[in-house]
Amino acid sequence: KAGVTQTPRYLIKTRGQQVTLSCSPISGHRSVSWYQQTPGQGLQFLFEYFSETQRNKGNFPGRFSGRQFSNSRSEMNVSTLELGDSALYLCASSYQATSGPYEQYFGPGTRLTVT
């Protein structure tokens, strides 16, 4: 099986712009979660989607949004970029969101740099 893929791998944007990141989960996985990773804050949960519905949301401002398509692919959008949004954005997929210890499988991440 192919793993979780994320595009693009690297991105440089300027303040005020917006950005869209894409994640394709492992085939058969219906849950997709997004995380922001920074050296100071570690891994912070952004949101989780399951069958096109947002099931969980972390404590991030409304500038961060996401969606999931019928094929389980997910996109994350950040509007009005700030310098502090520079981070590694990780996508993780799992088989089931509502029960069981199903582990998450992570993509390689998108490195976003805001200048």
Next chain:
Amino acid sequence: AQSVTQLGSHVSVSEGALVLLRCNYSSSVPPYLFWYVQYPNQGLQLLLKYTSAATLVKGINGFEAEFKKSETSFHLTKPSAHMSDAAEYFCAVRRRSGGYQKVTFGIGTKLQVIP
């Protein structure tokens, strides 16, 4: 509230020495517990998971972890460190919350292996 504490943001061991990375969790009920490893510029890779089937869990690359309910701990060990073990390690707790699964990650421990 649920949290995960990883003691020691940086750990150094000599090649061939025991690796011990500490993880404590706080939860009202036994959760599902995971250890992930992250190599530079990569996503997280699952090392092992605890699902209540056995308290001693064996994972990949020679790592294992023991769940101790009385100590609310899930420490990661490896008898003999290899240079290739140098990476960052994350402990994570997955627990049912409000009908959905919620994952909380520790801050991470960077393992340095000295030749």
